[in-house]
Amino acid sequence: VSARPAARELLHRPLVWAFGPGDPRQLAALRIGLCTALALRLATRTGDYLPLAEQERELFRPRSYVTLVDQMPSRATIAICLVAGIVAAALAAAGLLSRTMLAIGLVAALLLNGLQTSQGKVLHNDVLLVLCLVAIVFARTATRGHWTCGSDGGAAGAARSPRRAGVGPAYGWPVRTAMLVVALAYLVAGLHKVAGSGGLGWASGDNMRWLLYVASDSRPEHNASALWMPSTRGSPTSPPTGCSPPKACSSWCCSRRACAGCSCPPW
Amino acid sequence: MPLAPWPARLFVVAFVGAVACGAFSVELWPLTRFRLFSRERHEVATGWMATSVDAHGQQTRIRFARFPRPDRYFIAIMATYDKLSPEEQAATCRAWARLVRRLGGDTVGGLRLCATTRQMRSHIGRRERVGARAHLRWTCSDRGGARAVAGDTARAASLHRR
Numbered sequence: 001v002s003a004r005p006a007a008r009e010l011l012h013r014p015l016v017w018a019f020g021p022g023d024p025r026q027l028a029a030l031r032i033g034l035c036t037a038l039a040l041r042l043a044t045r046t047g048d049y050l051p052l053a054e055q056e057r058e059l060f061r062p063r064s065y066v067t068l069v070d071q072m073p074s075r076a077t078i079a080i081c082l083v084a085g086i087v088a089a090a091l092a093a094a095g096l097l098s099r100t101m102l103a104i105g106l107v108a109a110l111l112l113n114g115l116q117t118s119q120g121k122v123l124h125n126d127v128l129l130v131l132c133l134v135a136i137v138f139a140r141t142a143t144r145g146h147w148t149c150g151s152d153g154g155a156a157g158a159a160r161s162p163r164r165a166g167v168g169p170a171y172g173w174p175v176r177t178a179m180l181v182v183a184l185a186y187l188v189a190g191l192h193k194v195a196g197s198g199g200l201g202w203a204s205g206d207n208m209r210w211l212l213y214v215a216s217d218s219r220p221e222h223n224a225s226a227l228w229m230p231s232t233r234g235s236p237t238s239p240p241t242g243c244s245p246p247k248a249c250s251s252w253c254c255s256r257r258a259c260a261g262c263s264c265p266p267w
Numbered sequence: 268m269p270l271a272p273w274p275a276r277l278f279v280v281a282f283v284g285a286v287a288c289g290a291f292s293v294e295l296w297p298l299t300r301f302r303l304f305s306r307e308r309h310e311v312a313t314g315w316m317a318t319s320v321d322a323h324g325q326q327t328r329i330r331f332a333r334f335p336r337p338d339r340y341f342i343a344i345m346a347t348y349d350k351l352s353p354e355e356q357a358a359t360c361r362a363w364a365r366l367v368r369r370l371g372g373d374t375v376g377g378l379r380l381c382a383t384t385r386q387m388r389s390h391i392g393r394r395e396r397v398g399a400r401a402h403l404r405w406t407c408s409d410r411g412g413a414r415a416v417a418g419d420t421a422r423a424a425s426l427h428r429r
Contacts, residue, residue, distance in 0.1 A: 018279065019271035048336070055337035058355075058362035061344065064296040072337070110297070117296050120340030130297045131286065138278060173271045177279050181286055188290035189301040197307030210308035213387045213397070220332075222394045 018180070022172025027139060028095070030175055031102065034132055035093035038105055041126060042086045042112070049112050053078055055119065062118045065110075072115060081108050099141050106133045128185055132178040139174035310388045315345040316401060319367045320376025327372065334366050345380065348405070353412060360407035377408030 042049075053075035060071050072078075085108025092101035109130050117123045193202040201207060212226035270276070289298025318326040331341040341363070348356060364374040381401035389397050407413035 015270065016268060019276055020268055051335060052337050054335055056362040056366065058358040059338050059340075059344065061340075063294055064298075066296075114296060119337045119343075121343035122294055122296060122299055122302075124299060124301065124303055127297045127299055127301075134282065134297075138275075169269045169271045170275070173275050173279055177282065180283050184283065184286055184290070185301055188287075189303050189305070192300070192302050192305035196302075196305040202305075202307050205307065206310070207307050210310055210312060210387050211304065213390045214308065214312045214314075214385075217385070217390075217396050222396070224394070227390065227394050 018173060018176050019169065020172050021167050021169045022175055023167050024171040026175050027136065027171045030132075030178060031098060031136055031139075032093050032095075034129065034136065034178075035089045035098075035102060035105060037129055038109055038133065039086050039089035039093060041129065042082055042089065042109070046082055048116065049078055049082055050075060052115050052119070059120065060118060061120045063122065064114060064117075066114045066118045072118075078112070078115070081111055084108050085112065099137075102133065102137050106130070106137050109133065128182055131181045131185070135177040135181055136174040140170045310386065312385045312387050314383045314385070314399070315342050316381050316383050316399065317341065317363065318379045318381070319364070319372050319374045320379060321373035322375040324376060326379065329363065329367055329372070329378070333370055338362070338366055348380070349415075356405070356413035357407060360405075360413050361409055364407075364409060374409070377406055377411065379403055380405040380407070 052072050055072045057071045062069065085105050088101040088104035088108065092098045092105055109126065113123070113126045113130060194200065196202065197205070197207065212223070216223040216226040271279075285298055289295055290301055292300070294300055317329040317331075319329055320326050329341075331339045344359065348359070351359065360378055360380075364378055367374050367378075380403075382404050383399035383401050385397045385399045387397060403416045405413055405415055
């Protein structure tokens with residue numbers, strides 16, 4: 001008899017969590033953090049974006065919405081996009097016309113990162129940042145009187161008058177949607193690893209050893225840390241028990257063969 | 268307790284649903300599949316390499332790391348090279364040849380695209396780069412386009428390196 005209310009409660013609880021009221025200051029904090037991160041990402045990686053214009057046309061491998069164009073845009077277009085994105089993200093972080101600026105910054109990020117992932121390899125560096133920005137782009141401006149430049153109150157005003165913070169249902173869902181998307185991304189990445197190795201082989205086998213060996217070989221100089229991977233199956237490179245690799249590998253110690261109770265790399 | 272208005276709920280369901288569906292279907296960046304190092308590596312590492320052939324038939328390994336940054340994704344492009352049309356394959360090859368020439372290389376004899384296998388177990392106990400066995404898969408030239416090859420095998424380690 002009591003099963004039905006219990007089931008309803010079970011269904012209702014996630015709904016309340018996802019769509020229930022939230023603190024506008026939390027949303028403002030998320031907006032400030034994400035927009036600051038976007039502005040910094042764009043500003044510090046101009047060297048990655050601007051050379052895209054020089055890509056050989058035949059090597060252009062557009063993905064998703066980038067298939068609408070048949071080659072990389074000009075350097076000037078990319079530069080304008082970069083400037084617009086950086087300025088808009090900075091203004092959105094400061095809370096000036098935050099909704100409009102956030103939308104402009106998001107479009108710039110989508111365009112630039114979409115172009116970057118059209119070089120032939122899917123790049124995931126900025127995916128979570130972009131997805132979280134999508135989650136909050138339609139949200140109501142979090143705090144007209146809180147945590148925005150040029151407002152009458154600012155953070156101090158919010159602190160003085162907690163009622164103005166106005167906890168409400170309009171401010172909760174963007175934050176929780178961003179949380180859901182991040183959690184989902186990590187879950188899916190983990191599931192692909194389990195599925196890709198038919199179980200826990202990805203973590204429990206020698207997968208990381210082979211991965212690091214290949215990574216080391218692809219560099220001009222070998223990567224000593226990558227080459228000294230203890231085997232999970234007791235191969236000759238396994239370090240002796242009780243000896244942690246960083247402690248064991250001082251070059252002074254190894255070059256003089258003066259290691260007592262620890263091990264050197266195999267060369 | 269008041270809940271978010273229905274347009275917001277609709278957006279959340281659609282957006283989270285799209286992210287979830289994207290994770291198990293085609294790549295529609297930024298709705299990606301999140302396949303990050305998801306394939307388990309084994310002791311035999313497979314890959315690709317390319318060589319340019321000069322007028323004397325001498326092969327030189329192409330160092331894609333020396334190319335401009337947007338043109339370095341050789342291995343990623345080779346993963347789907349066989350799915351390209353012959354015209355696209357030839358055009359891709361011409362672009363690589365052009366980049367090789369721009370860096371002072373000679374491509375009179377065309378390019379050779381080889382699948383490689385490396386026994387990574389031989390790294391255990393030694394730091395030297397593991398030599399790859401190269402299996403010629405494609406040849407291409409500015410005039411002749413790209414042609415698939417079967418069977419020919421050559422030691423990549425014996426190739427002349429610049």
